[in-house]
Structures are given as C-alpha cells and as structure tokens.
Amino acid sequence: MEAAMGLMRRIPPKHSETALSALLSLLPHHSSDLLSQVDQPLQVLCDVDCGKEFILCEYNRDADSYRSPWSNKYHPPLEDGPHPSPELRKLEIEANEVFAIYREQYYEGGISSVYLWEDENEGFVACFLIKKDGSKTAHGKRGYLQEGAWDAIHVIEVGPEEEGKAHYCLTSTVMLSLTTNDESSGTFNLSGSIRRQMNMDLSVAEGHLCNMGKMIEEMEGKLRNSLDQVYFGKTKEMVCTLRPPAELVQMRLPDS
Numbered sequence: 001m002e003a004a005m006g007l008m009r010r011i012p013p014k015h016s017e018t019a020l021s022a023l024l025s026l027l028p029h030h031s032s033d034l035l036s037q038v039d040q041p042l043q044v045l046c047d048v049d050c051g052k053e054f055i056l057c058e059y060n061r062d063a064d065s066y067r068s069p070w071s072n073k074y075h076p077p078l079e080d081g082p083h084p085s086p087e088l089r090k091l092e093i094e095a096n097e098v099f100a101i102y103r104e105q106y107y108e109g110g111i112s113s114v115y116l117w118e119d120e121n122e123g124f125v126a127c128f129l130i131k132k133d134g135s136k137t138a139h140g141k142r143g144y145l146q147e148g149a150w151d152a153i154h155v156i157e158v159g160p161e162e163e164g165k166a167h168y169c170l171t172s173t174v175m176l177s178l179t180t181n182d183e184s185s186g187t188f189n190l191s192g193s194i195r196r197q198m199n200m201d202l203s204v205a206e207g208h209l210c211n212m213g214k215m216i217e218e219m220e221g222k223l224r225n226s227l228d229q230v231y232f233g234k235t236k237e238m239v240c241t242l243r244p245p246a247e248l249v250q251m252r253l254p255d256s
Helices: 002-010 013-026 028-037 086-107 208-242 246-252
Strands: 043-047 052-056 065-067 111-118 124-133 147-158 165-182 186-203
Touching: 002 013, 002 028, 013 028, 013 147, 013 165, 013 186, 052 111, 086 111, 086 124, 086 208, 124 208, 147 208, 165 208, 186 208
Parallel strands: none
Antiparallel strands: 043 052, 111 124, 124 147, 147 165, 165 186
C-alpha cells in the first residue's frame, strides 16, 4: 500500500485515473483505502432539475449516484441516499453561494461545489471544490493554453464549539495540468499535484463560513506560491540552462 501511494504521488494528474484503475486490479484487497486516499481529477455532472453543473467526488457519492448541492437530489435518483440535517443544509446552500463569488473573482470562471455532512465527534465536515478548465475551448479567457486544468479540493473538519471557539483542520490538494502548442513555445506539458494541511482554533463569533473562507483563501495563496516555485520555477531554471535565451547567448559571445 505504501508503494502504491508513493507511485500515485508521482503520476501526472491527467494519468491518475488510468494508474488507479491498474492498481485496483493489482491490489483488490486495498481498493477501499486507495479510493479514499487517492485524489483524482474532478468530474462534472449537470443537475437536470435546475440546469446547473456540479462537481463529483467521494464526498457526495453514494453507490453510483451523486448528490447535487443545488437541488439536494441524487443523480441518478437514489431513494435512501444520505442528506445533511436541515441546519447543515442551510449552511451548505449559503456556502455554495459565497464560494461561487469567490471562484468567479479568483478564477474568472470554472465550476465550484460545496458539500457538508455530520461527523462522529458532534462537529461537521465541509468539502469545497473548484474545477477550472483553462483550455482554449473551455474557460480559458486568455487563449494561451491548448489544454489546462486546475482542480482544488479543500476538506475542513470542524470540531464542536467549546467556550466560543472551534477547532478547524483543513487539508487541501491542488492538481495542475497544462499543455501549450504554438509557434513561439512549441509543445510543452507540465503537470503535478501538491497537498498541505492547516490547523487553527478560531472564534465562532463571525460564523463557521467566515472562518473556513479565510483559511481556504490563505491556503490557496500558499499553494499557488509553492506551485510557482516548485514547478514553474524549476522548469524555467532547467529550460534556461539547456536552452539559454538568445539575449544571454549574445552576451556570452566574444567580440569579433
């Protein structure tokens, strides 16, 4: 299992579904652990009742059906699927509305979904999802990428309130994949994933949603900086070493 998880951490996100399928056939006795621990690129389904798209994940799935955050119904229909309590459902509706504004301001498009459910410790768990297809044929407004995808998964465990405070444990995963194909840069592919965790004890005076939003905003900033340094920074360093820019080559040439 440890070797399988190490392999999945090194597989590009765009190939993770194929790799996971192969591992499930090789390690059927570890199937539940693999499905619960391995993050895969997010998929999208349309809620036919309200005409809105929502994101599919393990947290809104029961059997082969997925619960929509918009209508609170399962697709395909499922009679006895679990639903959040009325109080938690009210918070879920508000979270989806607020997170849609956040996604539009930060991502300039894409799709977002938020799911909430009770846990065993008298608290609850919230899952915030964002999927942005940045390719020319989808949500990419600048037209730089032939293919591009950003999948963000934020899972927050919220503990019970004690003396006006609650403990928040945020686990965030971002999967990035992009491909360029033009005359200036040629064909270039870059993909990878990163996961980080944050724990905080915060006052609930302003509400759980405000606290979770601040944590996600801070975490996404850290993740973007890490991706920029680790993937883009190292890639730029390697490319410039192997193929120095023309200006740098001319500077190095001796005067004739």
